[in-house]
Amino acid sequence: MTIPRSARINAWLFPPNSPAPTTFEHLDTGAITLRYPKSDHHLAHFLTSSLRTARTALSTLATTDLITLLGSVGERFTRSLDDDAIAEIAANSGLSPGMTRETLAGMAASWTTGALDRLVRAEFPDPRVLDGFVAEGDRAIRATAPGITLHFGAGSVPGVTVTSMLRALLVKSPVLVKPGAGDVALTTRFARELHRADPRLAAAVAVHYWPGGAPAWQAWERELLTRADQVVTYGSNDTIESIRARAPASTRLIEHPHRIGVAIVEPRGAPDAPAEAARAVSLFDQKGCVSTHLFLVIGDLAAARGWCERLAAQLAKAGTTLPAGPLSPGELSALHQLRGRLAMHGAASAGVEIWSPENTNWTVVLAAAERFEPAGGRTAWVVPVSDTSNCLEILAPLSPVLQSVGLAGVRTDRKLLAEALVTLGATRIVPLNEIPFPQSEWLHDGNRPLGELVRWSEHRSPGGRNVN
Structure with missing residues (x-):
């Protein structure tokens, strides 16, 4: 079947120097057809290895600079949303263009530099704890995100996956994002803006849609669940239970089920x-x-x-x-x-x-x-x-x-x-x-949205001397 180019979305974006996919599958969602690479063990291995390597360069960014960088991407992206972009995102999501524009305006309010700064400071009054050890009494503490965060998006509301991706990047965790079928257009567009903004972000961001839970993709999902350090999942209870059953005990699971x-x-x-x-x-x-x-x-x-x-x-x-x-x-x-x-x-x-x-x-x-x-x-x-x-x-x-x-x-x-x-x-x-649009620092499902992505470490010197 010939797929009209105007109605087709390439449902992936890989870091630079990734191998170019050569075989594809397609999903017809109605007005939009999604085109994505076929399941490939070698690609899964390459992407996870590449993202893990990218963490080193990402960690060199001071948190205050990272806030400014990500916020500028969010602001620039929002300004760039013309009628054609809104129409594509609407067709993919199943929302009307008017609803899509209103939804993105509300969502994007939490993607600005000011909103991201409020989010970080609400959880880390001294943001330097994300950059290195900071003195706290007779010890030093720091917050570190695991090496790779794998995201499963629900696809029911465009923008949720972008917010999840930004949260992980704020704590310097490279991301491999599987958007839901209804949130591919927005997620890939935003990821391209991240790639253009800074080579360290380009190396740390991968997007790949696939039909979650499909039999042909079971081995692919098992490998990614094994290789990822933590998994953030938005979706139905069945989706979350399926991922929970297959993820290793060592993989941190962050779940946002039906509410x-x-x-x-x-x-x-x-x-x-x-x-x-x-x-x-x-x-x-x-x-x-x-x-x-x-x-x-x-x-x-x-x-x-x-x-x-x-x-x-x-x-x-x-x-x-x-x-x-x-x-x-x-x-x-x-x-x-x-x-x-x-x-x-x-x-x-x-x-x-x-x-x-x-x-x-x-x-x-x-x-x-x-x-x-x-x-x-x-x-x-x-x-x-x-x-x-x-x-x-x-x-x-x-x-x-x-x-x-x-x-x-x-x-x-x-x-x-x-x-x-x-x-x-x-x-x-x-x-x-x-009700419709929570602030960037809201306690998502009762958790701090950045706090649930990091682990804390402490460093104490002999005799209780201040380590700094």
Whole structure:
């Protein structure tokens, strides 16, 4: 089959002097076809050896200089995103061009020099600990990243893989990145900008898409999992469990599995909450780990119904300002089935109400908490609750997947509420309007995003003398 060049992406970028691939596979994702080298034992060996060697040169960069270098790449890359680039990234991700532009604007805010500097200093008040030993009382300490970080990207939201790659480079760990099929265009474009910026970065950055978990790639993945020092994985629980089962015990695993975002709203104190909620539901087409699926509205049924009507109006507006991308046949079928089930429940009892006009790409569901099922496709579930204690009871079963909680208009002592939410597993409790785009230094899934990439070492001199 002849693949139109305009619709094809080369889904790899290797360090300079890497052997040129000669045989390829292709993956048709709809509007875009991905072209990538076939599985090759010799290539896996070369890439990992080359990246490990690149660590020496990368480590010569002072952290303050590295922040400036990476931040300038992020800023320059963002400025370079013209309509053609946005169209390609949108076609690859399945998001609309308007949604893609909005998503990248929010993501890129954490790729600037200032944002990267805040991230580093939030975790390392003295960034020199990433360059060498620094005195701390009667010892000296330093933070060091392992030699190679292997990244498995999910591909559901463009930009997540770039952020993960930047974090590893900030702590001077060369990266081998496998983007998800929906995040290849952005990741390879950004990697090319890194290659152009500095030869030390070019030698330390490799991107290679392959169909994760495919039988023909099992040996390739096993070899990389063995050769990498640490593995960062974004993806479904099945993906993470598969990697966990195959990685050696000596390989550090950093996992970011499926998560659910929720919100607690007290309408009387939050007139802007419907618009903020619509944005939280619409951004990323509800595919992000921070995406909000469930809204607990404090008040009686009538108050919750009125809030649903206002939310529905805002979701209708968002359909114009943040157009949804096309749903896959599977996603479309699941959404139709959900709407059908809900319509049946609504007809059979007064316990379910639905706002989903014909030919719309959003749904608002007012129902009891036990009916909640995260569905995606811009589906907002609204549950009326009596108070924040009732909220905690409802959220308890979601504890294993709870991450971000947005608050709007809540008059209860927020500190006490936050303490209670933490016991349920929430790791990010913020105003509802801040839900979609965390700050660069956010505690990702309850961990410090740079801290989880490094190991600490100490050096003590005989007799407890200051080693510096």
